[in-house]
Amino acid sequence: MRKFRKIHKINISRGVAHDPKSIREGVYYLRVLKGCVLTENQVKAARIALTRQIRKHEGRVESLLHVFYPKTAKPIGVRMGSGKGEPEMNVMYLKRNSLLFRIILKKNDLFLKKIIFRSSYKLPVRCEVLGFPVRS
Numbered sequence: 001m002r003k004f005r006k007i008h009k010i011n012i013s014r015g016v017a018h019d020p021k022s023i024r025e026g027v028y029y030l031r032v033l034k035g036c037v038l039t040e041n042q043v044k045a046a047r048i049a050l051t052r053q054i055r056k057h058e059g060r061v062e063s064l065l066h067v068f069y070p071k072t073a074k075p076i077g078v079r080m081g082s083g084k085g086e087p088e089m090n091v092m093y094l095k096r097n098s099l100l101f102r103i104i105l106k107k108n109d110l111f112l113k114k115i116i117f118r119s120s121y122k123l124p125v126r127c128e129v130l131g132f133p134v135r136s
Contacts, residue, residue, distance in 0.1 A: 037094070038092045053115045
């Protein structure tokens, strides 16, 4: 719960997110290549698409970013002035190279990178998959 319902605009063009210190075998990451603003529905759609496919391969999906900020907007046709608008939706501000999801897999499959990358089609920004397959 936040102390205030409305926040100032956040600048996403500056800065780069940190890379993970070590990537283990069987752990994949979905990384955003450019700074962007994602809505709560977009993140949820990508997570659902990812878990639907990974569950068949005995894997687990973890969301690494949980911070959503309220985005305000005024109704159409309202004149200027009279303060800031009401919170309309929740958004997530991402810096360049931010990690969105961690995918932990138990068994190796040739098409897993394609399956993970397929969930990035739900997002309005280019993504890449980081990780190493499990040695068998």
